[in-house]
Amino acid sequence: MLINKDTGVIVQGVGEQGxxxxxxxxxxxxNIIAAVSTSKTGKIEGVPLYASVKDAxxxxxxxxxxxxxxxxxxxxxxxxxxxNNLNIVIITxxxxxxxxIEIMQMxxxxxLLVIGPNTSGIISPEQSKIGIMPSHIFRRxxxxxxxxxxxxAYEIVNQLTANGKGQSIVIGIGxxxxxxMDFIQGLKxxxxxxxxxxxxxxxxxxxxxxEKAAEYIKNHVSKKVVAYIAGRATPxxxxxxxxxAIIEGNTGTADSKxxxxxxxxxxIADLPSGIIKFLQ
Amino acid sequence: xxxxxxxxxxxxxxxxxxVPEGKxxxxxxxxPSKLAKAQVLSGKRGKGGLIAPATTENLERLFKYCSEVxxxxxxxxxxxxxxxxTIDKEEKEIxxxxxxxxxxxxxxxxxxxxxxxxxxxxxADKRFVTIIEAMYRIxxxxxxxxxxxxxxxxxxxxxxxxxSKIILDDNVKHPEYKQKLTRLEQEAENSGLSYVELNGNIAxxxxxxxxVMATLDVISYFGGKTANFLDLGGGASAEKMExxxxxxxxxxxxxxxxxxxxxxxxxxxxxxxLVNYKAKHNVLIPIIVRMIGTNEEEAGALLAENKIEVYxxxxxxxxxxxxxxNQ
Numbered sequence: 001m002l003i004n005k006d007t008g009v010i011v012q013g014v015g016e017q018g019x020x021x022x023x024x025x026x027x028x029x030x031n032i033i034a035a036v037s038t039s040k041t042g043k044i045e046g047v048p049l050y051a052s053v054k055d056a057x058x059x060x061x062x063x064x065x066x067x068x069x070x071x072x073x074x075x076x077x078x079x080x081x082x083x084n085n086l087n088i089v090i091i092t093x094x095x096x097x098x099x100x101i102e103i104m105q106m107x108x109x110x111x112l113l114v115i116g117p118n119t120s121g122i123i124s125p126e127q128s129k130i131g132i133m134p135s136h137i138f139r140r141x142x143x144x145x146x147x148x149x150x151x152x153a154y155e156i157v158n159q160l161t162a163n164g165k166g167q168s169i170v171i172g173i174g175x176x177x178x179x180x181m182d183f184i185q186g187l188k189x190x191x192x193x194x195x196x197x198x199x200x201x202x203x204x205x206x207x208x209x210x211e212k213a214a215e216y217i218k219n220h221v222s223k224k225v226v227a228y229i230a231g232r233a234t235p236x237x238x239x240x241x242x243x244x245a246i247i248e249g250n251t252g253t254a255d256s257k258x259x260x261x262x263x264x265x266x267x268i269a270d271l272p273s274g275i276i277k278f279l280q
Numbered sequence: 281x282x283x284x285x286x287x288x289x290x291x292x293x294x295x296x297x298x299v300p301e302g303k304x305x306x307x308x309x310x311x312p313s314k315l316a317k318a319q320v321l322s323g324k325r326g327k328g329g330l331i332a333p334a335t336t337e338n339l340e341r342l343f344k345y346c347s348e349v350x351x352x353x354x355x356x357x358x359x360x361x362x363x364x365x366t367i368d369k370e371e372k373e374i375x376x377x378x379x380x381x382x383x384x385x386x387x388x389x390x391x392x393x394x395x396x397x398x399x400x401x402x403x404a405d406k407r408f409v410t411i412i413e414a415m416y417r418i419x420x421x422x423x424x425x426x427x428x429x430x431x432x433x434x435x436x437x438x439x440x441x442x443x444s445k446i447i448l449d450d451n452v453k454h455p456e457y458k459q460k461l462t463r464l465e466q467e468a469e470n471s472g473l474s475y476v477e478l479n480g481n482i483a484x485x486x487x488x489x490x491x492v493m494a495t496l497d498v499i500s501y502f503g504g505k506t507a508n509f510l511d512l513g514g515g516a517s518a519e520k521m522e523x524x525x526x527x528x529x530x531x532x533x534x535x536x537x538x539x540x541x542x543x544x545x546x547x548x549x550x551x552x553x554l555v556n557y558k559a560k561h562n563v564l565i566p567i568i569v570r571m572i573g574t575n576e577e578e579a580g581a582l583l584a585e586n587k588i589e590v591y592x593x594x595x596x597x598x599x600x601x602x603x604x605x606n607q
Contacts, residue, residue, distance in 0.1 A: 096452045097449045100372075151489075154491075204490055230497060231497065234509075240489055240493050271501060
């Protein structure tokens with residue numbers, strides 16, 4: 001899978017949120033090897049602090065960096081991590097889209113993975129968590145969950161766990177208009193993962209990621225896919241919290257996404273609780 | 281955030297793109313030799329009769345739809361093009377979109393050519409290059425996600441931007457342009473709450489955009505109508521919860537449904553905010569709470585003490601809220 005117990009992780013940005021989640025990730029068993037701070041020195045929760053990514057990875061092997069850096073500094077931090085060949089998880093919300101595309105261009109050139117921005121992160125239950133999700137709801141198992149929203153993924157994962165359906169991986173792809181890893185990359189990963197038996201896709205209004213995913217599922221996914229699409233009751237031209245969640249003109253409607261996914265043989269849950277019913 | 285046509289054209293002019301002579305009026309000033317264009321944000325203005333000669337009769341009609349009308353010289357257009365700069369979300373880069381057939385709805389524009397902006401030197405027709413460069417500068421200076429000219433008119437030997445459509449990035453603040461927010465939406469924004477006013481009678485408070493969107497859907501599934509979208513965001517304090525309650529109650533809803541999945545958000549803080557608010561105000565409508573996750577036991581105890589019923593399932597809670605609102 002994408003991440004496991006041995007995946008080395010550094011944390012960029014150890015303000016209130018960053019240091020809080022550094023502790024929670026460490027408690028979960030994530031292999032946090034170092035943290036980067038432009039203002040603090042010494043150690044935080046037993047993790048050594050460095051002034052730069054380059055210094056941080058000199059003595060420790062890292063694969064991922066997780067960013068809690070404020071939006072206006074996020075591009076610089078992300079480029080620094082990518083420049084040092086790290087995959088990145090960007091928790092930060094509100095990064096200018098033009099900054100995001102610069103980050104994505106660099107990642108593309110170096111064939112590195114970007115998860116987010118505006119994501120809750122990724123978790124491989126009982127192995128490693130690179131994110132901010134509440135640990136206690138996850139159990140190791142065989143369902144892959146890929147979601148644009150963090151909290152809605154928690155809602156559905158909680159129901160999966162309560163019904164004995166553990167998860168192989170849960171990926172928050174993020175709520176911004178431009179994101180790195182999308183449904184297609186997540187589906188590819190889940191399809192090729194021997195540990196994954198079925199896939200839950202949690203989409204929402206705005207953009208066309210779900211329609212693209214439907215096209216991909218039709219041609220490349222053999223495993224069972226079930227989906228929930230949020231925003232059916234949302235009026236046009238109203239941005240619903242996520243910067244990417246807006247219906248503009250006739251594009252991005254829940255109906256268009258549901259139609260495309262159904263055409264691809266995906267079972268659509270009308271209520272969040274419908275997901276578990278399709279998996280039993 | 282979308283800019284109005286005249287706001288976009290003002291930027292075009294500043295960046296050296298030719299636009300028709302014109303002015304914005306807010307009251308009737310008829311001049312039938314000129315064209316009147318309603319400054320509304322929706323597309324299809326031509327089809328909807330919102331672009332018409334500036335006669336008194338037409339202006340009276342246009343002012344029913346908007347408070348600002350752009351009055352412009354009529355162009356003798358020889359040819360219309362479509363030209364836009366936007367972000368290709370798959371390739372994650374800025375692209376030029378161009379068509380020889382402009383002036384119609386973009387969805388129906390045929391033969392659109394797409395070229396990454398970094399390959400601008402490959403753009404065959406050099407007449408357009410300075411305009412594209414100016415559009416790019418607008419895009420970077422104003423954090424725009426779309427800069428569109430449709431049609432870009434060829435008239436009197438010149439290329440003239442006959443219309444403008446600019447969408448700015450909502451992740452960046454644009455204090456120079458006033459967003460069309462309701463009073464409550466403005467109040468919520470000032471308090472760091474994500475709030476959208478809707479037309480129903482069931483108030484909603486939740487945490488996380490996706491979960492709140494799903495909450496609206498579930499309420500609607502059970503036949504209810506929501507009064508608002510309100511996302512507390514992550515890690516809300518008791519004070520923030522009180523502020524949220526203050527805002528949703530201003531619309532006099534007939535029921536309130538609170539749906540919290542505690543992660544970074546602590547259920548006990550939300551419960552504390554609710555109890556504090558109830559102690560200070562005379563709340564007469566039913567409040568239905570669904571709360572699970574971080575510190576749910578403490579929250580449950582506090583709410584039980586104050587005789588507030590708590591549900592474990594969001595769907596049961598939503599159903600109960602709809603029943604209560606209909607009583």
